[in-house]
Amino acid sequence: MQCTRRTAAHHILTKQSAASALKSLNGSITSSAASRPTFTLLQHQQTEPRRQFSLKPQRRFEASKNVLIKEFFPLKESEHIKKTPPAWHHPIYSEDQMNEVGPSHRETRNWSDRVALFMVRLLRGGLDLASGYKHDKAVKLNKQDPGAAQQKFAMTERKYLIRNIFLESVAGVPGMVAGMLRHLHSMRRMRRDNGWMETLLEESFNERMHLLTFLKMAEPGWFMRIMVLGAQGVFFNAFFFSYLISPRTCHRFVGYLEEEAVLTYTREIEDIDAGKLPMWENMQAPDIAVQYWNMPEGHRTMRDLLLYVRADESKHREVNHTLGNLDQKNDPNPYVSVYKDAKDGPHPTKDLSHQRPMGWERDEVI
Ligand SMILES: [Fe+2]
Ligand SMILES: [Fe+2]
Numbered sequence: 572m573q574c575t576r577r578t579a580a581h582h583i584l585t586k587q588s589a590a591s592a593l594k595s596l597n598g599s600i601t602s603s604a605a606s607r608p609t610f611t612l613l614q615h616q617q618t619e620p621r622r623q624f625s626l627k628p629q630r631r632f633e634a635s636k637n638v639l640i641k642e643f644f645p646l647k648e649s650e651h652i653k654k655t656p657p658a659w660h661h662p663i664y665s666e667d668q669m670n671e672v673g674p675s676h677r678e679t680r681n682w683s684d685r686v687a688l689f690m691v692r693l694l695r696g697g698l699d700l701a702s703g704y705k706h707d708k709a710v711k712l713n714k715q716d717p718g719a720a721q722q723k724f725a726m727t728e729r730k731y732l733i734r735n736i737f738l739e740s741v742a743g744v745p746g747m748v749a750g751m752l753r754h755l756h757s758m759r760r761m762r763r764d765n766g767w768m769e770t771l772l773e774e775s776f777n778e779r780m781h782l783l784t785f786l787k788m789a790e791p792g793w794f795m796r797i798m799v800l801g802a803q804g805v806f807f808n809a810f811f812f813s814y815l816i817s818p819r820t821c822h823r824f825v826g827y828l829e830e831e832a833v834l835t836y837t838r839e840i841e842d843i844d845a846g847k848l849p850m851w852e853n854m855q856a857p858d859i860a861v862q863y864w865n866m867p868e869g870h871r872t873m874r875d876l877l878l879y880v881r882a883d884e885s886k887h888r889e890v891n892h893t894l895g896n897l898d899q900k901n902d903p904n905p906y907v908s909v910y911k912d913a914k915d916g917p918h919p920t921k922d923l924s925h926q927r928p929m930g931w932e933r934d935e936v937i
Contacts (some may be wrong), residue, residue: 591777597617641791644783658771661864669878672885674834675928677826677892687823687895695831696743701737701798703730706838727848731839734787738832739782740799741806742887745776745825746747748810749818767894774887778865781880788859804895822895826930836881843874882923892930893919897937 679685709724750771757764790801790835814821840847856866856876863877888917890906896907905919917925 572654581640600858604716611698634637642839643786657776657863660778661777663895668879668926669882671926672833672878672882672923673769673928674830674886676830676931678817683817683820684823684895685873687820688827690824690833691827698734699738701733704734704835710935716904725847726842729789731842731848732785733795735785736782736789736791736795737799738835739778739785740769741802742832743775743778743782744807744830745810745821746771746773746778746801748807749814750775750854752811752814752818761881762900765902766907770890770904770906774890775888777883780859780881784876784880785859786860786861788854818899819893819895822891826888826892829884829891832884833881833888836877836884838900840877840881843877855900885928886921886923887924887925889919889930892928893928893936896933898933902933902937905931908936 677684679688704726705724709720712723713720750768753764753768753771756762758767810821813824839848843851848850851873854873856871856873860866860876860879861871864876865877867873893905906921908918910918919925919927919931
């Protein structure tokens with residue numbers, strides 16, 4: 572059952588020129604209602620009890636006048652189907668485990684690692700530009716003049732959402748490409764896959780759930796859709812050919828990309844704690860997220876949601892750094908393997924029980 576919720580839209584979409592859309596995306600326009608075509612922000616309010624849910628999913632926007640807008644991606648209502656549960660159930664994370672997660676960096680050890688890190692830094696620069704995220708400059712100015720830094724570089728809920736949506740729309744690509752290529756390789760070469768595909772496809776599924784969750788909070792306009800389309804078109808093909816050439820470098824690349832994702836979500840959580848994102852303080856996670864992560868009652872705020880998403884990113888960081896340490900053709904996937912010494916020492920798991928931010932070394936797991 573899908574709910575009807577009162578949601579407050581800050582601005583209603585209007586026709587804009589490409590130039591003003593770009594300015595808006597970069598956060599250079601601050602408050603004009605007519606100048607924000609890229610996203611419509613939605614704030615989930617808690618004023619209406621859940622028993623008022625309706626079978627007809629709709630989102631109610633409030634601005635100068637009340638307008639009912641169709642749910643962005645509603646559940647398909649069917650005469651016979653009650654629900655369509657996901658094949659991959661999310662592992663349970665405890666709050667302590669999620670609080671343990673934090674930024675980390677695996678030092679480069681060879682040329683493959685250096686290429687991977689360079690590519691991530693290049694992409695990160697582009698994403699910073701697109702989402703108006705200037706953390707390093709902000710920190711520098713903050714030391715000299717905190718007020719000016721806040722005014723010039725402060726990240727708002729809207730800017731973070733743009734960043735998250737763009738990041739997640741790209742993040743769902745590598746697992747699917749790698750899984751697909753290993754599937755084709757296994758058939759073409761008549762060899763075993765050794766259990767890698769499942770983890771890779773599950774990763775892309777998980778990233779898509781992140782994207783869908785953030786999309787419940789902000790509806791992208793045409794400019795953002797074009798950006799996402801372009802990024803996907805370019806990134807899918809680039810990753811496809813790169814994975815054919817050096818899968819090890821590609822896994823390391825994803826490991827470094829996930830280091831950045833953990834960093835971004837950590838900053839968002841810290842900004843909520845510091846009172847810099849007031850709209851998110853009492854905001855409830857969308858139903859799609861509550862169901863997917865099995866978020867317990869009383870732990871369903873935006874902050875809780877970011878803890879789950881960050882924990883997922885830390886898992887991708889660990890998995891891909893580990894896969895980057897292995898023999899790509901012959902080693903089994905340590906995350907779906909049963910160990911001879913199962914009772915001794917820790918082994919890689921799908922949940923957060925043994926966290927290794929820099930990945931497991933090959934001689935520890937094979
Ligand atoms: Fe993600
Ligand atoms: Fe990720």
